Amino acid sequence: MTRSIIVISAAALLVSCSKASESRLTGYVEAETLYMAPQEGGAIENILVNEGDRVEAGAVLFRMRADKVLYQAEQAEAAAKAAEKRSEDSGSLAKAVAEAEANLSRVSADFGRTQKLYRDGYVAKARFDSDRAALTAAEAQLERARAEKEAAQEDYQSVEAQAGFVKQRLDDLTVSAPQAGSIERIYRRAGEVAAAGDPVVALLPPNNLKLKFYAPERILSSFAPGKELSFRCDGCDGGLKARVTYVAAEPQFTPPVIYSLDERDKLVFLVEARPLAPEGLRPGLPVDISIP
Incomplete structure (x- = not known):
């Protein structure tokens, strides 16, 4: 009797999980980082920011020797x-x-x-x-x-x-931030020689974050460009919204990073969306996309 109850409970849990997965898609946050580099080569005189700093537009990031x-x-x-x-x-x-x-x-x-x-x-x-x-x-x-x-x-x-x-x-020779954002990486230090176009600082403006996920053809119409969607992530506030900006024209297999037993053999379409309030999101953060 006890064994029968356990089997029934396990089956009910699988059904519940299956229904939950059908109501949302898994994706992640991707960043379009700005790689700030000198326009001509030379020695770096000083770097005025640290990794993790938030800077305003026009703030000086680093200077080359003049x-x-x-x-x-x-x-x-x-x-x-x-x-x-x-x-x-x-x-x-x-x-x-x-x-x-x-x-x-x-x-x-x-x-x-x-x-x-x-x-x-x-x-x-x-x-x-x-x-x-x-x-x-x-x-x-x-x-x-x-x-x-x-x-x-x-x-x-x-x-x-x-x-x-x-x-x-x-x-x-003085390189400033074109937009407000956070300093993600510093690749060079004061005194080192940087070639023209060689990144010295990586800057990430909040508006350069986007969501990437993969949707099967049967629900693709729910994610047409311009439509708003809801998503959530661990540790994020509720009620997050994003606007779809891109839908791939050709299908592909689900990338290995988000393989699941249900979707690994399905053809899906890449969808990208811009968060309406990107504050608090970080590159690589997993997100759950609600299916309308």
Whole structure:
């Protein structure tokens, strides 16, 4: 009699567990981590955060040594100032243009008088040819002076752009958080050399967490993109919601990490959802998705 009661109880428990598994799906939390890296290689001067810290957007995470770039910035700034001085209205090239214009005006007036006297027969052709050559030379001198001034202005713009580029490089040596989040990992330490694009700090914004689970075809319509779903996890507050953002177009077998005796041979579709309140969730945390 006692044995019969035990068998009946075990059967009832299996039925209960089966019904519970049919009302929810198992999934987990996945993170889309931001790997913060320098834009150019060099030695790390200091790291201003620790693993586990929560930082606001714009907070400085780490700085690269700026000795070489700072020297280049000083050189570029000095070159820009020199080019600006040469190209400004009171500079030497502007004075050369003014002198060439005055000389052309004087030579043009002399040639006008000589031309009139030559037509009237009062001066020789040699004088006429000499004054005409002087006019041509004065015009060429003014053209050269103006060309040199324009070239100096273009050179100043180029050098100024180069100085701005070097200054931007100097600013890029300080790496800040693009979004608020938590510091998940620190891969390098002060004094180490990091290559361009080599991650130094891993930052996880709360909105970069998502739920991943697998749904069989028969209930796939319940998880259409844009729909809200309910989920729960161990130690989490109740009433958690998420919005479906992605449903795979092709089916696959349930991944081994969430194999179960009921589902291991079934084809399922990957579904991703963004938690509406991601605070308190951690990457890898198992979650139970309620089936609507």
